[in-house]
Each structure stands twice: as structure tokens, then as C-alpha cells.
Amino acid sequence: MQLIFEKSRAGRRAINFDALDVPEAKLAPELCRANAAALPEVGELDVVRHFTHLSQRNVGIDDTFYPLGSCTMKYNPKIAEVVAAMPGMAKLHPHQSSSAAYAGTVQGAYALIHELEAMLAEIAGMKAASIQPIAGAHGELTGALLMAAYHRDKGNTHKDTVIVPDSAHGTNPASAVMAGFKVVEVPSDSDGTLHVDKFQAVMNDRVAGVMLTCPNTHGLFESNVARIAELAHEVDALLYYDGANLNAIVGQCRPGDLGFDVMHYNLHKTFATPHGMGGPGCGPVGVGERLLPYLPGPRVVHHDGIYSLETPEKSIGRIAAFFGNFLIAVRAYAYMRFYGDEGLRDVSRVAVLNANYIHARLKHAFKPAFGKPFMHECVFTAQPQAEKGVRAMDFAKALLDRGYHAPTVYFPLTVKECLMIEPTETESKETLDAFCDTMLELARLAEECPEILQQAPITTPVGRLDEVKAAKDLNCACL
Amino acid sequence: MDPEKLWYTEDHEWIGEVNSVYAVGITQHAQEALGDITFVELPELEREVAAQEETAVVESVKAASDVYAPVSGRVVQVNSELETRPELVNQDPYGKGWFYKLADVITDDLNELMSADEYRAYLAKLEE
Numbered sequence: 001m002q003l004i005f006e007k008s009r010a011g012r013r014a015i016n017f018d019a020l021d022v023p024e025a026k027l028a029p030e031l032c033r034a035n036a037a038a039l040p041e042v043g044e045l046d047v048v049r050h051f052t053h054l055s056q057r058n059v060g061i062d063d064t065f066y067p068l069g070s071c072t073m074k075y076n077p078k079i080a081e082v083v084a085a086m087p088g089m090a091k092l093h094p095h096q097s098s099s100a101a102y103a104g105t106v107q108g109a110y111a112l113i114h115e116l117e118a119m120l121a122e123i124a125g126m127k128a129a130s131i132q133p134i135a136g137a138h139g140e141l142t143g144a145l146l147m148a149a150y151h152r153d154k155g156n157t158h159k160d161t162v163i164v165p166d167s168a169h170g171t172n173p174a175s176a177v178m179a180g181f182k183v184v185e186v187p188s189d190s191d192g193t194l195h196v197d198k199f200q201a202v203m204n205d206r207v208a209g210v211m212l213t214c215p216n217t218h219g220l221f222e223s224n225v226a227r228i229a230e231l232a233h234e235v236d237a238l239l240y241y242d243g244a245n246l247n248a249i250v251g252q253c254r255p256g257d258l259g260f261d262v263m264h265y266n267l268h269k270t271f272a273t274p275h276g277m278g279g280p281g282c283g284p285v286g287v288g289e290r291l292l293p294y295l296p297g298p299r300v301v302h303h304d305g306i307y308s309l310e311t312p313e314k315s316i317g318r319i320a321a322f323f324g325n326f327l328i329a330v331r332a333y334a335y336m337r338f339y340g341d342e343g344l345r346d347v348s349r350v351a352v353l354n355a356n357y358i359h360a361r362l363k364h365a366f367k368p369a370f371g372k373p374f375m376h377e378c379v380f381t382a383q384p385q386a387e388k389g390v391r392a393m394d395f396a397k398a399l400l401d402r403g404y405h406a407p408t409v410y411f412p413l414t415v416k417e418c419l420m421i422e423p424t425e426t427e428s429k430e431t432l433d434a435f436c437d438t439m440l441e442l443a444r445l446a447e448e449c450p451e452i453l454q455q456a457p458i459t460t461p462v463g464r465l466d467e468v469k470a471a472k473d474l475n476c477a478c479l
Numbered sequence: 480m481d482p483e484k485l486w487y488t489e490d491h492e493w494i495g496e497v498n499s500v501y502a503v504g505i506t507q508h509a510q511e512a513l514g515d516i517t518f519v520e521l522p523e524l525e526r527e528v529a530a531q532e533e534t535a536v537v538e539s540v541k542a543a544s545d546v547y548a549p550v551s552g553r554v555v556q557v558n559s560e561l562e563t564r565p566e567l568v569n570q571d572p573y574g575k576g577w578f579y580k581l582a583d584v585i586t587d588d589l590n591e592l593m594s595a596d597e598y599r600a601y602l603a604k605l606e607e
Contacts, residue, residue: 472565
């Protein structure tokens, strides 16, 4: 396939501007570029065909099984798109509330925000939630800023450290550092979970917070979480719940009841909004009693049947324009209403059931990384196969040839030759069986004719890519 | 450098004496675990580093990892060849793949680290 730059022909245009009908204004020379931008010159049909062909090479959950562990590539029910596209939602203007004539027309949107925040808080055992953060990592940063605000307010100036286990969501250390903390990593035990003695070894009065992911990125429930919460609270450290894997426990247990003080929700992982990958996303924060005064503002409040905005006195302030990505929140709201209480419990039950079904079918061909029951994702190590020349990457590439998106490989870093499979709840038994049959076939081929895996993929638009060259010799034509 | 004569950390760095300064790098085990290394960020010259402080970053096709100072000291030389040829860390981790050199090292601090034998035993324990 040609690059759009290769299709460029001098003078070819998709649009023609009208002749100038106002006096030409000269820009200051320092505002003008020395050379024209190297833009492709193509006709409208060239553009349409180019991007249509590119889109046909895309792979998504609407095309195929997409068991990318840790990322939770859930199917997004189309009803949420229908709701978000309703004119009353899609055509809201962010400044609509500031016009006296139209202020009343945003009451519905305010009601939705108010209800959604209450539902999120209820589901996680938090006191309140804010939908302002515009991505999961932004929610983490907001949560870390809330922890900092709490300690500042209490005069805990000595508290400068945040503890993050090596089995936590990969973005946690960066979020803590951006909020001004030092990070201390604590290793998980050989059974894949955090042990109390290892945690105690790094715990001291300088610790401001502890960021846990539960289930963790090994797909395991942190069974010592209650004791860890106690130890953290003894020195007035706050316990942060990374919501990356909340989809495994929704309706089964609540972070607030486990002792967590602050958390974020990844709406795309738990409540099926589109996977942002750069946006637009929504990563609400939830807080317990202690952090309630510091929530981002303004907040939607409800008095005498009227919704209005208020900013709490000690609020950390705005962390996004308006209410962040409101229409993503609308999709999550629609999803939660669509499933309801019992439906959401089924979602987490089936997510865990599906992961354990795959684990049960594959465990004799692929070595499970840990000996405990998995939650919503199962983690294998291809180390035994790698010693004979077929690596996790070869299995990933061979799956592409068979029409599947690959599972996550080489993450988490704690597992050698890692294959991390997360089926999510929406896949049927037939889909899971077909995938497992394929994996078992690949395990057999790895023994009998490893070159088939080592040379894969052969059916994709491009073959095996040189990942070292891709990382070292970045050559972007438009830069 | 002769791997038998180096000191080792639990984070898989090595340190060894060359002409009364101390070269620092990452071990054979570390480079194997990281896979093909694509980028190395080195510390600034004359920087005073504390033991276990982050001093360099190494990126591979799999991951980005921090490299910590095995002991405290002052950075007096960096291996700028790694900026264009990071693969030297894979090819020769104890030789041309060194990262930086430290002066003002307190030799007693080295006793806190592992010998080659102790590091081998440590790796064997990790494999269990």
C-alpha cells in the first residue's frame, strides 16, 4: 500500500478556496515558516480511498476476539452509542448553562452527572466520585493530587513517599511522581501477590500513600489487602485503589469496604466506553470520608429539585475543562442502566469464569505463571517453549495468522516470556473454545514444526516487523 | 572487565575498578532479560550520586528500566558511544557496554554489594 505522500501530485487538490474577497493581511515574518509544509497534494477520492483502505486493515473488538490482557478490550454495546448520539446529549454546548435563556436546558445533563457519580461511589463503597478526569492515568494523577492535598492540609510535611508494588498497574509510579512523591517499589511474592512482611519492610512514617491494583496485573486478588490497609492507616498513609481491574469485582466486593481511601475508575474497562488510547476517555476518581473535602470542583449538587454547581472550599480545583469528556460518561451511564444491579454482577462473574475456563483448557500445554486461581485474566509463561526456540512473541504472531488479536506478551515484567490472556465477559463458549483449540494447536506446532511460528505472520499485510529498527530508527515523513 | 572481579547489586548492576575510578554497567542476566536494547540515557558529568539513586535509563523492545548507582560517588566519565550504539550493552555488557565511571567512591561501600559468587547464588535463587 502506498503512503498518501507517494500518491501526491503537484497541484492536485481536494478543495478549492473561493477567491479572496477581503484585503490581504500580511503576517509578521517571524510568524511565517521558511518552507511550505510538506503536505500531500491529493484529490478527494484519493483521500477517501486511502483512509478507507487503512480502516480495512484495522483490527478491533468488532472484528475479532481481542484477548489483550491488562487492557480489557471489552465489547461496547451499541445502545450506549445511541444514547450518546441523542441530540439532547450530543448537541449540548459547554457554555449553555451560562446563558440565562438556556440555563434550564442543562438540568438533564447535571442530573446524569449527579446520578452517575452517586452510582460510581455506591459500586465502589466510596463517599463520592468526580467524572472530571479525562483518562485513567489522569484519574490516577488526580487521586495522587488528592492524597497530597490531604497531607498538606494536615501538616504532614514529612510524608513524601508512595509505595507501589511491582504488580501494580504500570502507570502508577509516574502518576505519583507527577504529584510530587518519591516512589518505592515493593516486590510481590513468588505466589504473585503482595506479602505483609515485604510490605512492612518498606513501610514507615514518611509514606503518604500506597497504590494497589486489585486484582493485580498478575490477575490475582491481593488477599492481604485488609492487613495492608491497617498498616497504612496506622501511619496515616492513604490507600489508593487503581481501578484498572475493577471489572473483576464489580458487585462482588467494594474497594471502600476493603479499606481503600481513594481510587479511579477506568470507565472503558469496567463500564464499556470506547477504549481511548489517547482520547477521548474518562477516568473518574472516587474518595472516602477523608478525601471528600478535596474533590475537584465544581461539583453538581442537588437542592430542592434543582441541580447547580458548587466548588468545595478545600477543593483541588478544576483538573479538566467543564466536566471532562461528558459524552463518555453518558455511555457509561447508559451501560450501567442497561445492565442494572444484577446484570453488572453477572458481568464480573462471567469475566472471571471466562478467564478461568481458558486457564483450565490451556494449563497442560502452557505453564501457568502462578499457582492460585485467577480472576479476570490468566497469565502463562512460555519459558519452557522459549528454551526450545519458540518464544511468547512467536505465539503472538502466529495468532495473527489465525485471525486473532494477540494476547499481551512480555508484560507484566515479573513473568518471563509472559502470555497474558483476558477474554472479558462478552465472549461465547464457542469463541473461547475456538481460541483455546488454536492455542493448543500452536503448542503442538511449537514442538513439531517450530518454524511455522518463528516465521509468522504470513497472512497479514506486512510480515514480521523489525522492532529494534522501529524503536531506533524512527523516520516520520511529516516531521 | 573480568566479571569475577566485579561487585554486584540485587538490581543487576555491576561495578568494578579501572585505574582508581569505578565503572558501572548492567549484568549479562539484565541484558538478556531486557532483550534488544534500543536506547540508553546516561547521567551528566560531575553529578554527585547517592547509592541506589536513579542514574541512567535503559530502554529495550520490551521495557524501560532505571539503572541505579551501586554506591555513592561522582560521575567522571560516561560511555557516550552507547547513545548511537546501545546494542553494545547486549553484545558486551562487561566491556564496551559500560555506562559511566564514578570517582570519590568509598571502598567500604563496596563490601555491601555481592561478589561474583554471591551474585550467581542470588540468580540461582531467583530462578527457583
